[in-house]
Amino acid sequence: MTHLARPRTRARRWAGRLAGLTAVSLLLGLAAPVTSATAATEAETADVTDGLALWYKLDAASGSTVTDASGNGRDGTVSGTADWSGTGQGLAFNGSDTYVKVPNDVMKGMTSITVSTDVLIDAAQTTPYFIYGFGNSSGSNGNGYLFTTGNSLRTSIATGNWSTEQTTKPSDAHNLTRAVWKHLTYTQTGSTAVLYEDGVEVGRNTAVTITPGAIGSxxxxxxxxxKSVYSGDKLLKGRVRDFRVYDRALDASEVERLSLPVATQGVADDKAALDLGDTGAVTAxxxxPKTGTxxxxxxxxxxxxxxxxxxxGKVTRPAAGEPNAHATLTATLKKGTVTDTRTFEVTVLPDFDDQA
Incomplete structure (x- = not known):
């Protein structure tokens, strides 16, 4: 191709896990007690179901059937290896033969749309690839479609091949971070399309002229x-869970709600893993770290x-003979709209006295 594309557990149910992670983090190094992640209210975490056209929780234990939880009967089928291992980790895509076939005509009649999903891109993912693609193929090419990719991150809608694409993307043209869970949402209504990453708007296009329902009439x-609609593209290698299609454009607050479980867990995991080593006798x-691992x-x-x-992190040691210096370092972790902090107590030793 010549162009460059757990079941969902609501945030309120993460409380127990966050408490456990906080306990673990208290034992790391010489860190001071940590604060809990920003809490979401019951109203903020209420599920968003109005307008669902398709909802794949991707929480099966086995089998090749992907159940549509929207009630619309649009069950999908796993082609190739169906790996459901890992509780809450969705369906694994091996990059060689796994993909989900979604029923035909899924966007028929839609003048507006939202596609939302949790996705983890494997570090070994090759390009180009689609996270999802809805449309048609003609020979080896796409022929009208809607797709999202992580390299570089963008969503495009087209009436024909790549030359007809109308794209919504971040201004910095960044790639989607790999080997961690991300939440992606694309909304489109009227002439406006918006792309969200972890619940935060990262791209907007106000000149879209193609409606989802117009693709293939x-x-x-x-x-x-x-899987891509282009036969020469690569299959997805990674994991997907909580895949949703709506027949309307969700607003920003609804998108944020859907992103909270991924963002909250990501911050909690990074907070627990953050480690500066021995900060009780620092000489260098x-x-x-600027990014959580x-x-x-x-x-x-x-x-x-x-x-x-x-x-x-630059250290200035006291002069020889002076007392130790002390500082508290505060790390602020942020993913999407979720933030948390963790503090580290640092003791800096004075310079050595060469004459001693």
């Missing part, structure tokens, strides 16, 4: 999760004594 037979600059959270740092340890 409503007839679409190449509707897939984990500290390496302060477990959940992909962005991490910023602040010091209450920059004369001893700067916000970037």
């Amino acid at each position: 409503g007839t679409t037979t190449a509707n897939y999760i984990g 600059d500290l390496d302060l 477990a959940g992909g959270s962005a991490i910023s740092w602040a010091s209450d004594n920059t004369a001893a340890v700067s916000d970037t």
Whole structure:
């Protein structure tokens, strides 16, 4: 191709897991007690079901049938290896033969649409690839479709091949972070399309002229999760869960609600994993992580004594013979709209006295 594309457990049910993660994090290194992640209210975490056209929770234990929980009877079928291992981890896509065939004509009659999913892209994913693609193929090419990819992150809608694509993407053209769970949502109504990453808007296109229902005049037979409508593209390698299609454009608050479980768990996992080593006798600059390794959270740092340890981890030791210096480093973790903090107590030893 010549162009560059757990069942859902509501956030309120993450409370027990977060408490356990907090307990674990208290035991790491010399860190001070941590604060719990930003709590979501019952109203904020109420599920969004109005307008569901298709809902694949992807929470089966076995088999090749993907049940449609929307009540519309649009069950899908796993083609190739159906790996359901890992509780709450959705369906695994092996990158070689696994994909989900979605029933024909899934977008028929739609003038507006939302596609929302949790996805984990494997670090070994090859490109180009689709996370999902709904539309038609003609020979080896796509011929009218809607798709999302992570390299670079974008969603496009087209009436023909790639040259007809109308694309919604981030201004910085970044790739979707791999090896961590991400939440993606695309909404389209009228001439406006919006792309969200972890519940936060990252791209907007106000000049879209193609409606989902216009693709193939409503007839679409190449509707897939984990497979492209272009035969030369790669299959998805990773995991997908809680895949939803709505016949309306969700608003920003609804999108945020859907993203909360992934964002909350990501921040909690990163908080528990954050480790600066032994901070009780520091003599060299500290390496302060900027990205969480477990959940992909962005991490910023602040010091209450920059004369001893700067916000970037640069250490200034007291002169020989002076007392130890002390600083509290506060890490702020953020994923989507969820934030949390963790503090580390640092003791900086004075310079050695060469004359001693």
